[in-house]
Amino acid sequence: MNEERRRTPRRPFVAAAEVVEAESQSRLPTRVSELSLNGCYLDTMNPFPTGTSILVKIVRGLVFFQARGKVVYAQPNLGMGVAFQKVHPDFRQVLAGWLQEDQIKVLVADDPAVFRKLVENTLSQKSNSLIFAKTGHEAIALFAEHNPALVIVDWIMPDLSGIEICQHIRANLQSSYTYIIILTAKAETESVVAGLAAGADDYLTKPFKHEELVARVGVGFRIVELHQQIQAKNRLLEELALTDSLTGLPNRRAIEEWATRQLSGAARHGFSFWVAVADVDHFKTVNDCHGREAGDVVLKKFSEILKANSRRSDICGRLGGEEFLMILTHASNEGAQALFERVRGQFQAAKFNFRGAAITVTASFGAAAFDGTEAPDFAKIVARADAPLYSAERGGRNRVEVATT
16 A cells, blocks of 8 residues: 555645546546645545546646546545556646645745755755745845745844844734744753744754754644645635535536626626526426436536536536526627527537436526626626526527527
8 A cells, every 4th residue: 555655756735636437437526635747646435446547637726637547556435546647738737837836935044155055955855945045134025925835044144133034924924834943053041932932933053963954844844734735625625615516517606706706897897798597408307207316417417518618708607406507708799699509509419328218408598698887786687697598498498598688
Protein backbone atom coordinates (compact mmCIF):
# COMPACT_ATOMS: atom_id res chain seq x y z
CA MET A 1 0.00 0.00 0.00
CA ASN A 2 2.54 2.56 1.13
CA GLU A 3 4.91 1.59 -1.69
CA GLU A 4 2.31 2.51 -4.28
CA ARG A 5 1.64 5.84 -2.61
CA ARG A 6 5.35 6.65 -2.37
CA ARG A 7 6.00 6.11 -6.08
CA THR A 8 4.65 9.54 -6.96
CA PRO A 9 5.27 12.37 -4.48
CA ARG A 10 2.03 14.28 -4.04
CA ARG A 11 1.02 17.51 -2.33
CA PRO A 12 -2.07 17.91 -0.13
CA PHE A 13 -4.84 19.11 -2.42
CA VAL A 14 -8.60 19.08 -1.86
CA ALA A 15 -11.17 19.29 -4.66
CA ALA A 16 -14.38 17.65 -5.80
CA ALA A 17 -13.94 14.81 -8.28
CA GLU A 18 -15.77 12.12 -10.23
CA VAL A 19 -14.32 8.82 -11.45
CA VAL A 20 -15.79 6.95 -14.44
CA GLU A 21 -14.95 3.25 -14.82
CA ALA A 22 -13.88 2.71 -18.44
CA GLU A 23 -15.64 -0.57 -19.12
CA SER A 24 -18.97 -0.26 -17.31
CA GLN A 25 -19.14 3.58 -17.37
CA SER A 26 -20.21 3.48 -13.72
CA ARG A 27 -19.62 6.79 -11.95
CA LEU A 28 -18.19 7.41 -8.51
CA PRO A 29 -18.41 10.88 -6.88
CA THR A 30 -15.36 11.37 -4.69
CA ARG A 31 -12.77 13.87 -3.47
CA VAL A 32 -9.10 14.47 -4.25
CA SER A 33 -6.86 14.72 -1.20
CA GLU A 34 -3.40 14.56 -2.85
CA LEU A 35 -2.21 15.57 -6.31
CA SER A 36 0.89 15.54 -8.52
CA LEU A 37 1.63 15.86 -12.23
CA ASN A 38 1.59 12.06 -12.47
CA GLY A 39 -1.33 11.03 -10.32
CA CYS A 40 -3.69 11.67 -7.44
CA TYR A 41 -5.16 10.09 -4.35
CA LEU A 42 -8.95 9.90 -4.02
CA ASP A 43 -10.83 9.57 -0.74
CA THR A 44 -13.69 7.10 -1.11
CA MET A 45 -15.33 4.34 0.89
CA ASN A 46 -15.81 2.17 -2.22
CA PRO A 47 -12.71 2.37 -4.45
CA PHE A 48 -12.41 0.58 -7.77
CA PRO A 49 -10.10 -2.49 -7.71
CA THR A 50 -6.38 -2.14 -8.41
CA GLY A 51 -5.71 -2.21 -12.15
CA THR A 52 -9.05 -0.65 -13.14
CA SER A 53 -8.88 1.77 -16.08
CA ILE A 54 -10.73 4.98 -15.27
CA LEU A 55 -11.40 8.56 -16.32
CA VAL A 56 -10.73 11.10 -13.55
CA LYS A 57 -12.58 14.41 -13.53
CA ILE A 58 -11.56 17.11 -11.04
CA VAL A 59 -13.27 20.45 -10.45
CA ARG A 60 -11.77 23.23 -8.36
CA GLY A 61 -13.63 26.51 -8.41
CA LEU A 62 -14.35 27.24 -12.08
CA VAL A 63 -11.42 25.17 -13.36
CA PHE A 64 -11.93 21.66 -14.76
CA PHE A 65 -9.44 18.82 -15.33
CA GLN A 66 -9.78 15.30 -16.69
CA ALA A 67 -7.38 12.48 -17.62
CA ARG A 68 -7.38 8.75 -18.19
CA GLY A 69 -5.58 6.69 -15.60
CA LYS A 70 -5.28 3.41 -13.76
CA VAL A 71 -5.91 2.52 -10.13
CA VAL A 72 -2.54 1.51 -8.64
CA TYR A 73 -3.69 1.14 -5.06
CA ALA A 74 -7.11 0.58 -3.50
CA GLN A 75 -8.28 -0.07 0.04
CA PRO A 76 -11.95 -0.18 1.08
CA ASN A 77 -13.12 2.58 3.41
CA LEU A 78 -9.96 4.62 2.72
CA GLY A 79 -9.44 5.44 -0.93
CA MET A 80 -7.43 4.73 -4.05
CA GLY A 81 -4.24 5.97 -5.70
CA VAL A 82 -4.43 6.75 -9.41
CA ALA A 83 -1.59 7.05 -11.93
CA PHE A 84 -2.43 9.32 -14.86
CA GLN A 85 -1.77 7.68 -18.25
CA LYS A 86 -3.01 10.13 -20.85
CA VAL A 87 -3.10 13.83 -20.02
CA HIS A 88 -3.90 16.41 -22.71
CA PRO A 89 -1.35 19.29 -22.77
CA ASP A 90 -4.08 21.79 -21.83
CA PHE A 91 -5.04 19.74 -18.78
CA ARG A 92 -1.37 19.26 -17.86
CA GLN A 93 -1.13 23.05 -17.70
CA VAL A 94 -4.12 23.06 -15.37
CA LEU A 95 -2.31 20.59 -13.10
CA ALA A 96 0.87 22.65 -13.16
CA GLY A 97 -1.11 25.77 -12.31
CA TRP A 98 -2.83 24.11 -9.36
CA LEU A 99 0.45 22.77 -8.00
CA GLN A 100 2.13 26.14 -8.46
CA GLU A 101 -0.70 27.81 -6.54
CA ASP A 102 -0.23 25.35 -3.69
CA GLN A 103 3.59 25.65 -3.61
CA ILE A 104 4.73 27.02 -0.26
CA LYS A 105 6.27 30.49 -0.56
CA VAL A 106 8.98 31.37 1.96
CA LEU A 107 10.07 34.96 2.64
CA VAL A 108 13.56 35.31 4.16
CA ALA A 109 14.35 38.74 5.63
CA ASP A 110 17.93 39.05 6.88
CA ASP A 111 20.52 41.75 6.42
CA PRO A 112 23.79 39.73 6.36
CA ALA A 113 24.20 37.95 3.02
CA VAL A 114 25.86 35.00 4.73
CA PHE A 115 22.71 34.13 6.67
CA ARG A 116 20.48 34.56 3.59
CA LYS A 117 22.78 32.16 1.74
CA LEU A 118 22.70 29.68 4.59
CA VAL A 119 18.89 29.66 4.60
CA GLU A 120 18.83 29.40 0.80
CA ASN A 121 21.15 26.40 0.81
CA THR A 122 19.08 24.75 3.52
CA LEU A 123 15.69 25.21 1.85
CA SER A 124 16.51 25.16 -1.86
CA GLN A 125 16.21 21.37 -2.01
CA LYS A 126 12.63 21.56 -0.81
CA SER A 127 9.63 22.17 -3.06
CA ASN A 128 9.37 25.83 -2.15
CA SER A 129 9.48 29.27 -3.68
CA LEU A 130 12.10 31.39 -1.89
CA ILE A 131 11.89 35.21 -1.70
CA PHE A 132 14.64 37.32 -0.12
CA ALA A 133 14.60 40.76 1.48
CA LYS A 134 17.55 42.79 2.77
CA THR A 135 15.57 45.38 4.76
CA GLY A 136 12.43 45.50 6.84
CA HIS A 137 10.57 47.77 4.41
CA GLU A 138 11.50 45.49 1.52
CA ALA A 139 10.22 42.51 3.54
CA ILE A 140 6.86 44.19 4.14
CA ALA A 141 6.54 45.10 0.45
CA LEU A 142 7.40 41.56 -0.67
CA PHE A 143 5.03 40.11 1.90
CA ALA A 144 2.16 42.21 0.54
CA GLU A 145 3.02 41.18 -3.03
CA HIS A 146 3.53 37.42 -2.55
CA ASN A 147 1.60 36.57 0.64
CA PRO A 148 4.12 33.88 1.68
CA ALA A 149 3.02 31.05 3.93
CA LEU A 150 6.27 31.08 5.97
CA VAL A 151 8.45 34.03 6.99
CA ILE A 152 11.97 33.78 8.43
CA VAL A 153 12.97 37.19 9.77
CA ASP A 154 16.04 38.46 11.61
CA TRP A 155 15.44 40.33 14.85
CA ILE A 156 17.85 43.12 13.90
CA MET A 157 17.37 44.78 10.47
CA PRO A 158 18.75 48.08 9.12
CA ASP A 159 15.38 49.89 9.39
CA LEU A 160 12.57 47.91 11.01
CA SER A 161 13.12 45.24 13.62
CA GLY A 162 11.93 41.69 13.29
CA ILE A 163 9.45 42.44 16.10
CA GLU A 164 7.94 45.31 14.06
CA ILE A 165 7.69 43.10 10.97
CA CYS A 166 5.86 40.44 13.00
CA GLN A 167 3.46 43.02 14.37
CA HIS A 168 2.80 44.36 10.89
CA ILE A 169 2.02 40.90 9.52
CA ARG A 170 -0.34 40.05 12.37
CA ALA A 171 -2.05 43.45 12.25
CA ASN A 172 -3.00 42.98 8.59
CA LEU A 173 -5.54 40.23 8.06
CA GLN A 174 -4.57 37.70 5.40
CA SER A 175 -6.66 35.14 3.57
CA SER A 176 -4.27 32.42 4.79
CA TYR A 177 -2.14 31.86 7.87
CA THR A 178 1.56 32.84 7.88
CA TYR A 179 4.03 30.95 10.07
CA ILE A 180 6.82 33.24 11.38
CA ILE A 181 10.26 32.22 12.65
CA ILE A 182 12.48 34.89 14.21
CA LEU A 183 16.27 34.59 13.98
CA THR A 184 17.94 36.21 16.97
CA ALA A 185 21.20 36.38 18.86
CA LYS A 186 19.21 37.20 22.01
CA ALA A 187 18.68 34.04 24.03
CA GLU A 188 17.25 35.71 27.15
CA THR A 189 13.80 34.56 28.18
CA GLU A 190 12.49 38.15 28.05
CA SER A 191 13.53 38.48 24.38
CA VAL A 192 11.99 35.14 23.43
CA VAL A 193 8.72 36.09 25.15
CA ALA A 194 8.71 39.49 23.40
CA GLY A 195 9.14 37.83 19.99
CA LEU A 196 6.36 35.31 20.56
CA ALA A 197 4.08 38.04 21.95
CA ALA A 198 4.66 40.09 18.79
CA GLY A 199 3.25 37.26 16.70
CA ALA A 200 6.16 34.93 15.98
CA ASP A 201 5.43 31.19 16.04
CA ASP A 202 9.00 30.10 16.74
CA TYR A 203 12.50 31.46 17.22
CA LEU A 204 16.01 30.28 16.38
CA THR A 205 19.10 31.52 18.18
CA LYS A 206 22.17 32.52 16.15
CA PRO A 207 24.49 30.89 15.43
CA PHE A 208 22.35 27.88 14.59
CA LYS A 209 23.03 24.50 13.07
CA HIS A 210 21.79 23.44 9.66
CA GLU A 211 19.81 20.53 11.16
CA GLU A 212 17.99 22.75 13.65
CA LEU A 213 16.88 25.19 10.95
CA VAL A 214 15.60 22.28 8.84
CA ALA A 215 13.70 20.86 11.82
CA ARG A 216 12.05 24.15 12.79
CA VAL A 217 11.14 24.98 9.20
CA GLY A 218 9.72 21.46 8.90
CA VAL A 219 7.41 22.18 11.83
CA GLY A 220 6.34 25.39 10.09
CA PHE A 221 5.60 23.53 6.87
CA ARG A 222 3.44 21.01 8.71
CA ILE A 223 1.42 23.79 10.33
CA VAL A 224 1.09 25.63 7.02
CA GLU A 225 -0.05 22.49 5.22
CA LEU A 226 -2.64 21.81 7.90
CA HIS A 227 -3.99 25.33 7.42
CA GLN A 228 -4.01 24.84 3.64
CA GLN A 229 -5.93 21.58 3.98
CA ILE A 230 -8.50 23.26 6.21
CA GLN A 231 -8.87 26.12 3.72
CA ALA A 232 -9.17 23.69 0.81
CA LYS A 233 -11.84 21.70 2.65
CA ASN A 234 -13.72 24.90 3.40
CA ARG A 235 -13.58 25.83 -0.29
CA LEU A 236 -14.84 22.37 -1.15
CA LEU A 237 -17.73 22.73 1.30
CA GLU A 238 -18.59 26.09 -0.28
CA GLU A 239 -18.55 24.51 -3.74
CA LEU A 240 -20.68 21.59 -2.58
CA ALA A 241 -23.18 24.02 -1.06
CA LEU A 242 -23.57 25.59 -4.52
CA THR A 243 -23.63 22.35 -6.53
CA ASP A 244 -26.41 19.91 -7.32
CA SER A 245 -25.13 16.54 -6.11
CA LEU A 246 -26.77 14.45 -8.85
CA THR A 247 -25.86 16.41 -11.97
CA GLY A 248 -22.86 18.45 -10.84
CA LEU A 249 -24.54 21.60 -12.14
CA PRO A 250 -24.92 24.77 -10.08
CA ASN A 251 -27.96 24.61 -7.79
CA ARG A 252 -30.67 27.23 -7.24
CA ARG A 253 -28.59 29.18 -4.73
CA ALA A 254 -25.56 29.33 -7.03
CA ILE A 255 -27.70 30.40 -9.99
CA GLU A 256 -29.40 33.17 -8.01
CA GLU A 257 -26.07 34.54 -6.73
CA TRP A 258 -24.56 34.52 -10.23
CA ALA A 259 -27.68 35.95 -11.88
CA THR A 260 -28.00 38.84 -9.42
CA ARG A 261 -24.46 40.00 -10.24
CA GLN A 262 -24.94 39.57 -13.99
CA LEU A 263 -28.28 41.41 -13.97
CA SER A 264 -26.59 44.44 -12.45
CA GLY A 265 -23.94 44.28 -15.17
CA ALA A 266 -26.56 43.91 -17.91
CA ALA A 267 -28.40 47.00 -16.65
CA ARG A 268 -25.20 49.01 -16.26
CA HIS A 269 -23.49 48.03 -19.52
CA GLY A 270 -26.51 47.35 -21.70
CA PHE A 271 -26.03 43.72 -22.71
CA SER A 272 -28.90 41.25 -23.07
CA PHE A 273 -29.90 38.77 -20.37
CA TRP A 274 -31.96 35.71 -21.30
CA VAL A 275 -33.55 33.22 -18.89
CA ALA A 276 -34.99 29.87 -19.99
CA VAL A 277 -36.77 27.51 -17.61
CA ALA A 278 -36.83 23.90 -18.85
CA ASP A 279 -38.93 21.02 -17.61
CA VAL A 280 -38.36 17.37 -18.56
CA ASP A 281 -41.67 16.15 -20.01
CA HIS A 282 -43.54 13.31 -18.29
CA PHE A 283 -40.62 12.70 -15.93
CA LYS A 284 -42.83 10.99 -13.35
CA THR A 285 -43.75 8.41 -15.98
CA VAL A 286 -40.04 7.64 -16.54
CA ASN A 287 -39.57 7.07 -12.80
CA ASP A 288 -42.76 5.03 -12.44
CA CYS A 289 -42.15 2.79 -15.46
CA HIS A 290 -38.36 2.38 -15.40
CA GLY A 291 -37.25 3.23 -11.86
CA ARG A 292 -35.56 6.16 -10.16
CA GLU A 293 -32.11 5.16 -11.44
CA ALA A 294 -33.46 5.54 -14.98
CA GLY A 295 -34.77 8.96 -14.03
CA ASP A 296 -31.34 9.92 -12.73
CA VAL A 297 -29.78 8.86 -16.05
CA VAL A 298 -32.24 11.08 -17.93
CA LEU A 299 -31.53 14.08 -15.70
CA LYS A 300 -27.77 13.61 -16.06
CA LYS A 301 -28.06 13.40 -19.85
CA PHE A 302 -30.11 16.59 -19.98
CA SER A 303 -27.53 18.25 -17.75
CA GLU A 304 -24.71 17.21 -20.09
CA ILE A 305 -26.54 18.72 -23.07
CA LEU A 306 -27.17 21.97 -21.20
CA LYS A 307 -23.52 22.19 -20.14
CA ALA A 308 -22.26 21.42 -23.66
CA ASN A 309 -24.30 24.33 -25.03
CA SER A 310 -23.26 26.88 -22.39
CA ARG A 311 -20.53 29.44 -23.02
CA ARG A 312 -18.24 30.90 -20.37
CA SER A 313 -20.55 33.93 -20.18
CA ASP A 314 -23.60 31.71 -19.53
CA ILE A 315 -24.77 29.47 -16.72
CA CYS A 316 -27.04 26.46 -16.52
CA GLY A 317 -28.25 24.69 -13.42
CA ARG A 318 -30.84 22.53 -11.76
CA LEU A 319 -33.61 24.23 -9.83
CA GLY A 320 -34.89 20.96 -8.37
CA GLY A 321 -36.65 17.80 -9.48
CA GLU A 322 -36.88 17.76 -13.28
CA GLU A 323 -36.72 21.56 -13.59
CA PHE A 324 -33.63 23.29 -14.97
CA LEU A 325 -32.62 26.82 -15.81
CA MET A 326 -30.36 28.31 -18.46
CA ILE A 327 -29.15 31.92 -18.57
CA LEU A 328 -27.56 33.51 -21.64
CA THR A 329 -25.85 36.90 -21.75
CA HIS A 330 -24.69 38.91 -24.77
CA ALA A 331 -27.08 37.01 -27.06
CA SER A 332 -29.42 38.32 -29.75
CA ASN A 333 -33.09 37.33 -29.78
CA GLU A 334 -32.51 35.03 -32.75
CA GLY A 335 -29.35 33.54 -31.28
CA ALA A 336 -30.92 32.82 -27.88
CA GLN A 337 -34.03 31.18 -29.32
CA ALA A 338 -31.93 29.12 -31.75
CA LEU A 339 -29.83 27.86 -28.84
CA PHE A 340 -32.87 26.82 -26.83
CA GLU A 341 -34.22 25.00 -29.88
CA ARG A 342 -30.89 23.25 -30.37
CA VAL A 343 -30.87 22.02 -26.76
CA ARG A 344 -34.46 20.81 -27.12
CA GLY A 345 -33.64 18.96 -30.35
CA GLN A 346 -30.49 17.35 -28.98
CA PHE A 347 -32.35 16.05 -25.94
CA GLN A 348 -35.18 14.70 -28.08
CA ALA A 349 -32.61 12.87 -30.24
CA ALA A 350 -30.99 11.17 -27.23
CA LYS A 351 -31.75 7.44 -26.96
CA PHE A 352 -32.24 5.66 -23.64
CA ASN A 353 -32.39 1.93 -23.04
CA PHE A 354 -33.76 0.72 -19.73
CA ARG A 355 -34.07 -3.05 -19.16
CA GLY A 356 -34.42 -3.65 -22.89
CA ALA A 357 -36.94 -0.85 -23.44
CA ALA A 358 -35.75 1.87 -25.82
CA ILE A 359 -37.30 5.25 -25.09
CA THR A 360 -36.88 8.92 -25.91
CA VAL A 361 -37.62 11.82 -23.57
CA THR A 362 -38.39 15.43 -24.41
CA ALA A 363 -38.34 18.77 -22.60
CA SER A 364 -40.37 21.98 -22.72
CA PHE A 365 -38.87 25.47 -22.46
CA GLY A 366 -40.14 28.88 -21.47
CA ALA A 367 -37.88 31.88 -22.09
CA ALA A 368 -37.86 35.57 -21.18
CA ALA A 369 -35.37 38.38 -21.72
CA PHE A 370 -34.30 41.50 -19.86
CA ASP A 371 -32.98 44.48 -21.78
CA GLY A 372 -33.06 47.70 -19.80
CA THR A 373 -31.22 50.13 -17.54
CA GLU A 374 -32.73 49.17 -14.17
CA ALA A 375 -32.12 45.61 -12.99
CA PRO A 376 -35.29 43.87 -11.78
CA ASP A 377 -35.44 41.18 -9.14
CA PHE A 378 -34.19 37.93 -10.69
CA ALA A 379 -37.25 36.04 -9.44
CA LYS A 380 -39.47 38.28 -11.57
CA ILE A 381 -37.62 37.29 -14.76
CA VAL A 382 -37.91 33.61 -13.81
CA ALA A 383 -41.64 34.12 -13.23
CA ARG A 384 -41.92 35.70 -16.69
CA ALA A 385 -40.18 32.63 -18.17
CA ASP A 386 -42.51 30.30 -16.23
CA ALA A 387 -45.57 31.64 -18.07
CA PRO A 388 -44.45 30.52 -21.59
CA LEU A 389 -43.22 27.22 -20.07
CA TYR A 390 -46.75 26.47 -18.86
CA SER A 391 -48.04 27.50 -22.27
CA ALA A 392 -45.59 25.10 -23.96
CA GLU A 393 -46.74 22.26 -21.71
CA ARG A 394 -50.40 23.01 -22.40
CA GLY A 395 -49.65 23.20 -26.12
CA GLY A 396 -48.35 19.62 -26.35
CA ARG A 397 -44.85 19.83 -24.75
CA ASN A 398 -41.46 19.37 -26.48
CA ARG A 399 -41.39 22.97 -27.61
CA VAL A 400 -39.85 26.38 -26.87
CA GLU A 401 -42.04 29.38 -26.19
CA VAL A 402 -40.91 32.93 -25.48
CA ALA A 403 -42.55 35.56 -23.30
CA THR A 404 -43.91 38.53 -25.13
CA THR A 405 -42.37 41.85 -24.09
